Amino acid sequence: DTAVSQTPKYLVTQMGNDKSIKCEQNLGHDTMYWYKQDSKKFLKIMFSYNNKELIINETVPNRFSPKSPDKAHLNLHINSLELGDSAVYFCASSPGLARAGLEQYFGPGTRLTVT
Amino acid sequence: GENVEQHPSTLSVQEGDSAVIKCTYSDSASNYFPWYKQELGKRPQLIIDIRSNVGEKKDQRIAVTLNKTAKHFSLHITETQPEDSAVYFCASSSYNTDKLIFGTGTRLQVFP
Numbered sequence: 001d002t003a004v005s006q007t008p009k010y011l012v013t014q015m016g017n018d019k020s021i022k023c024e025q026n027l028g029h030d031t032m033y034w035y036k037q038d039s040k041k042f043l044k045i046m047f048s049y050n051n052k053e054l055i056i057n058e059t060v061p062n063r064f065s066p067k068s069p070d071k072a073h074l075n076l077h078i079n080s081l082e083l084g085d086s087a088v089y090f091c092a093s094s095p096g097l098a099r100a101g102l103e104q105y106f107g108p109g110t111r112l113t114v115t
Numbered sequence: 116g117e118n119v120e121q122h123p124s125t126l127s128v129q130e131g132d133s134a135v136i137k138c139t140y141s142d143s144a145s146n147y148f149p150w151y152k153q154e155l156g157k158r159p160q161l162i163i164d165i166r167s168n169v170g171e172k173k174d175q176r177i178a179v180t181l182n183k184t185a186k187h188f189s190l191h192i193t194e195t196q197p198e199d200s201a202v203y204f205c206a207s208s209s210y211n212t213d214k215l216i217f218g219t220g221t222r223l224q225v226f227p
Contacts (some may be wrong), residue, residue, distance in 0.1 A: 042217070043217040045214045099209065101146065108157075111189060
């Protein structure tokens with residue numbers, strides 16, 4: 001009965017490869033997010049979707065392409081991986097838009113290591 | 116652009132002492148201020164939040180205060196316990212943007 005789940009938990013890959021991370025929430029929330037947490041623990045918003053529509057694209061390189069097939073799923077595809085992409089990627093969801101001041105529920109994170 | 120500054124970056128206290136973490140925000144339209152706790156290797160989880168129409172909120176050993184004039188808000192943890200050891204993030208959002216801006220985090224260590 002996990003609320004927000006992500007797969008895989010760990011991802012080790014070489015520079016130049018393409019990889020995907022999947023996220024699912026069973027909370028019935030309308031809004032989903034992708035965050036990047038770097039080695040210094042900074043948490044930075046990358047994308048947010050509301051009912052499958054892109055709301056926020058926070059000047060992320062276009063090698064990153066989110067896809068929301070339905071409001072319960074938000075996947076992240078990364079092309080041509082670079083060393084600097086190594087980080088922990090968190091998916092999160094909330095009942096509505098961030099401007100409504102609602103709790104965000106985070107997934108367990110995906111630790112991406114690019115070698 | 117929007118910015119949230121958080122201090123200190125690390126904080127060490129003896130079990131039973133109090134801990135205070137302070138944040139300053141730049142967007143005067145900010146109206147929601149949550150605090151998240153992230154234990155080692157785990158996900159961030161909300162521990163307390165406050166809205167701009169309230170000056171203080173308390174939940175057992177944790178409390179948050181907000182000074183809208185100075186654009187400051189603080190987390191207070193009393194009677195700290197070793198299980199309070201974690202990274203704490205403040206954050207803010209406003210009524211005219213759709214993102215939560217996080218502070219840079221405070222690593223709290225509580226020594227027995």
